[in-house]
Amino acid sequence: MLVTALRHPGRxxxxxxxxxxxxxxxxxxxxxxxxxxxxxxxxxxxRVVALYEGAVDAAVAVGVKPVAALAxxxxxxxxxxxxxxxxxxxxxxxxxxxxxxxxxxQRPDLILASPQMPKAQYDLLSxxxxxxxxxxxxxxxxxxxxxxxxxxxxxxQAAKMxxxxxxxxxxAAQLAEKIKAEYSDEERTAYVVRWMPxxxxxxxxxxxxxxxxxxxxxxxxxxxxxxxxRPHSDPLSLENLGRIDSDWLFLATLxxxxxxxxxxxxxxxxxxxxxVVERNRxxxxxxxxWSSATGPIAAQKILDDVEAALxx
Amino acid sequence: MTDTxxxxxxxxxxxxxxxxxxxxxxxxxxxxxLIGAGNIGPADALAVLxxxxxxxxxxxxxxxxxxxxxxxxxxxxxxxxxxxxxxAVTRNPLAEPGLLGVSAGSAFAVALALALGxxxxxxxxxxxxxxxxxxxxxxxGAARLRGVGDDPVRLVLAGAALSxxxxxxxxxxxxxxxxxxxxxxxxxxxSVAGRSLDHLSEIFPSVLLAGVITVLIARPLAAxxxxxxxxxxxxxxxxxxxxxxxxxxxxLVGGATAVAGPIAFVGLVVPFVARSLAGPDIRRTLWLCLPxxxxxxxxxxxxxxxxxxxxxxxxxxxxxxxxxxxxVAVVRARRLPTL
Numbered sequence: 001m002l003v004t005a006l007r008h009p010g011r012x013x014x015x016x017x018x019x020x021x022x023x024x025x026x027x028x029x030x031x032x033x034x035x036x037x038x039x040x041x042x043x044x045x046x047r048v049v050a051l052y053e054g055a056v057d058a059a060v061a062v063g064v065k066p067v068a069a070l071a072x073x074x075x076x077x078x079x080x081x082x083x084x085x086x087x088x089x090x091x092x093x094x095x096x097x098x099x100x101x102x103x104x105x106q107r108p109d110l111i112l113a114s115p116q117m118p119k120a121q122y123d124l125l126s127x128x129x130x131x132x133x134x135x136x137x138x139x140x141x142x143x144x145x146x147x148x149x150x151x152x153x154x155x156x157q158a159a160k161m162x163x164x165x166x167x168x169x170x171x172a173a174q175l176a177e178k179i180k181a182e183y184s185d186e187e188r189t190a191y192v193v194r195w196m197p198x199x200x201x202x203x204x205x206x207x208x209x210x211x212x213x214x215x216x217x218x219x220x221x222x223x224x225x226x227x228x229x230r231p232h233s234d235p236l237s238l239e240n241l242g243r244i245d246s247d248w249l250f251l252a253t254l255x256x257x258x259x260x261x262x263x264x265x266x267x268x269x270x271x272x273x274x275x276v277v278e279r280n281r282x283x284x285x286x287x288x289x290w291s292s293a294t295g296p297i298a299a300q301k302i303l304d305d306v307e308a309a310l311x312x
Numbered sequence: 313m314t315d316t317x318x319x320x321x322x323x324x325x326x327x328x329x330x331x332x333x334x335x336x337x338x339x340x341x342x343x344x345x346l347i348g349a350g351n352i353g354p355a356d357a358l359a360v361l362x363x364x365x366x367x368x369x370x371x372x373x374x375x376x377x378x379x380x381x382x383x384x385x386x387x388x389x390x391x392x393x394x395x396x397x398x399x400a401v402t403r404n405p406l407a408e409p410g411l412l413g414v415s416a417g418s419a420f421a422v423a424l425a426l427a428l429g430x431x432x433x434x435x436x437x438x439x440x441x442x443x444x445x446x447x448x449x450x451x452x453g454a455a456r457l458r459g460v461g462d463d464p465v466r467l468v469l470a471g472a473a474l475s476x477x478x479x480x481x482x483x484x485x486x487x488x489x490x491x492x493x494x495x496x497x498x499x500x501x502x503s504v505a506g507r508s509l510d511h512l513s514e515i516f517p518s519v520l521l522a523g524v525i526t527v528l529i530a531r532p533l534a535a536x537x538x539x540x541x542x543x544x545x546x547x548x549x550x551x552x553x554x555x556x557x558x559x560x561x562x563x564l565v566g567g568a569t570a571v572a573g574p575i576a577f578v579g580l581v582v583p584f585v586a587r588s589l590a591g592p593d594i595r596r597t598l599w600l601c602l603p604x605x606x607x608x609x610x611x612x613x614x615x616x617x618x619x620x621x622x623x624x625x626x627x628x629x630x631x632x633x634x635x636x637x638x639x640v641a642v643v644r645a646r647r648l649p650t651l
Contacts, residue, residue: 071490073490073494075490075491076488076490094490196498197498197499197506198498198503198505198506198624199505199506199623199624225622233623234620234623235498235623235624236622236623237348237349237350237505237617237621237622237623237624238376238505238506239348239349239350239351239352239372239376240349240350240351240622242350242351242368243622254491254494260431261431264431264434267434268506269371269375269508270371270375270376270506273371
C-alpha cells in the first residue's frame with residue numbers, strides 16, 4: 001500500500017489532510033451541562049440567538065454578535081449600554097413573551113436561553129437548534145459568572161470568558177482596596193432602589209449588582225424586604241424611608257435621565273429629608289444594567305459607575 | 313304640629329343622620345392621623361397632636377398623614393357627589409361616573425403623557441383633568457344629543473362604549489410602550505399615598521366650579537325626578553339641567569382622578585347608601601354623600617396602610633373590597649331605593 005501511496009502523492013496528502021481536519025472537527029464538539037441535561041454543540045456557531053440579557057452580554061463580550069435577541073425590559077430594543085453592538089440584531093420578543101416564529105425564521109444554529117425558561121419552551125426550541133439553559137435559577141450574586149462561562153463554552157470561547165471574569169474580579173479587588181482606604185467601616189452600607197411616587201422599590205441584594213458591590217467592600221442590604229426569588233420589593237411606604245436611609249443610595253432609573261429622576265424624587269418631602277439625600281450621597285444609576293442586565297460587560301460598567309461616584 | 317307626619321313614610325329626618333355621619337368622619341380622620349405603615353404609632357402621633365413629639369413623628373403626621381387624609385376626604389366627596397348626580401341624571405341606579413368615559417379618558421391622557429416623555433413623579437394634575445373632560449365631551453358628541461336631556465339611555469350607552477374604546481387604546485399603548493407600562497402601573501391602581509396639598513390646590517378651581525354648578529342644579533334635579541313634564545311645567549329646562557350635571561360630573565371625577573388615580577366603586581356604592589338613608593330626594597342624597605364618600609375613602613386608606621406593612625395596598629383594591637359587601641347588604645336589607 002505504501003508503494004501505491006508513494007506513487008500517488010496527491011491522494012496521500014488528501015488522505016492526511018482529511019484525517020487531520022476531521023480530528024479537529026471532532027475536537028470542536030462540546031458537551032454542555034445545562035439545566036435540562038447534556039447538550040452537544042458542534043463547531044463554531046454562526047447564527048446565535050440570545051434569549052437572555054446575560055447571553056447577549058456574554059456573547060458580545062467574547063466577540064460573537066448574536067443575530068437576534070430579546071428586547072430589554074422597558075424598551076423595544078437592546079439595553080442602551082449595548083447600543084454600539086445593536087445594529088442588525090433582530091428583536092424576537094420580550095422576556096415575558098418570545099416570538100417563536102421569529103426565532104425559527106432566524107435559522108439559528110445555537111440558542112442561548114434564560115435560566116428561567118420553562119421545559120415546554122425548551123423542548124420546542126431545542127428541536128430547532130441546540131438550546132443552552134443555565135442551571136442557576138435562584139437569585140445569587142455569583143450566578144452571572146457560571147452563566148457567562150456556560151454561554152462562552154457553547155460559543156467555543158471558554159478561555160476568553162475566564163479572562164474577562166478574572167479581569168472583573170481583579171478590578172473589583174483593586175477598587176475595593178481604594179474604597180476601604182477612603183471610607184471607614186461604618187460608612188459603607190448601601191441600598192439600591194427604584195423610586196416611585198408612592199415609595200421606593202428596594203432591589204434584591206442577591207442580584208449581580210449587589211454581589212459586585214459586596215466585592216467592592218460596600219455592604220448592600222435589602223433589609224429583609226425582598227421576598228425570596230423576587231428581584232425587588234413592593235413599594236415601601238413613605239413612612240418607612242428610614243429603613244433605606246444608610247450611607248449610600250443608588251437610585252436606579254429605567255430611562256436615561258438619572259439626574260432628572262433624582263430631582264423629581266427630591267420633590268417628595270419624605271425623600272428630601274433623608275440623611276443620605278442631605279449628605280448628597282444619592283447616586284443616580286442606569287437601571288438597565290444595574291437591575292436588569294447581567295454579564296461581564298454590565299459588570300464592568302457597574303464598576304465604572306461606582307468608581308466615578310465613590311472615588312471621583 | 314310637627315312636620316313628621318308631613319314627611320313621606322320611609323324617610324327620616326336628615327339632620328341626625330348627617331350629624332352622625334360627620335361625627336364618624338371626624339373620628340375616622342383622627343384615627344387616620346394616628347395610624348400608619350411606619351414606626352410612628354398612635355401614642356407618638358397623639359403626642360404630636362398635643363404639641364410635643366419628635367421631629368420624625370411631626371413630619372410623618374404633618375407631612376404624610378395629614379395631607380393624605382385631606383386628599384382622601386376631597387376625593388371621597390367628589391366621587392360620591394358625582395355618582396349621585398349621574399345616577400339622578402340618567403335615572404339609573406347602576407350608573408357610575410366611569411360610564412361617561414371620564415375615568416377612562418383620564419387614564420388614557422396620563423398614559424399618553426407618560427409615553428410622550430413625562431415622568432410619573434412630576435406629572436401635571438391638569439393632564440388627567442383634560443383627559444376626563446375630553447372623554448366626557450366625546451361621549452356627549454357620540455350620543456348626538458341636541459341637548460342631553462333627550463335620552464339618558466343613549467348617553468349611558470355612548471359613554472360605556474367610549475370607556476371600552478379608551479380602555480382598549482390605553483392597553484394598546486401600554487403594550488407597545490413598555491416603559492410607560494412600567495411607570496403607570498402604580499398610578500393606575502389608585503392611591504392617595506404621597507399626595508400633597510399642592511395637588512389639591514391645583515384641582516381646587518375646577519372642583520369649586522363643579523360645586524357651584526351642583527348647588528345651582530340641585531333643585532331642578534329634584535323637580536326632574538317628578539317627571540319631565542312636571543319639571544318643564546315648573547319652569548325648569550331639563551336639557552340644560554342634564555348638560556350641567558354631566559359637566560359637573562366630568563369636573564369632579566376629573567379632579568379626583570387627577571389627584572388619586574382611577575378609584576372604582578365609591579361613585580357607585582356611596583350614593584346608593586346615601587339614597588337608602590335619605591330617601592328619593594336628590595338634595596338630601598347629595599348632602600349625605602358629602603360625609604359618606606370621604607368616610608369610605610379614608611377607612612379604605614387606613615386599611616391600606618395596616619394590612620401589608622411595611623408596604624401599602626393600593627386604594628382602589630380596598631374601596632372595591634369595602635364597597636362590594638356594602639352594596640350587597642343594601643340590596644338585601646331593604647327594597648332598592650328608588651330614584
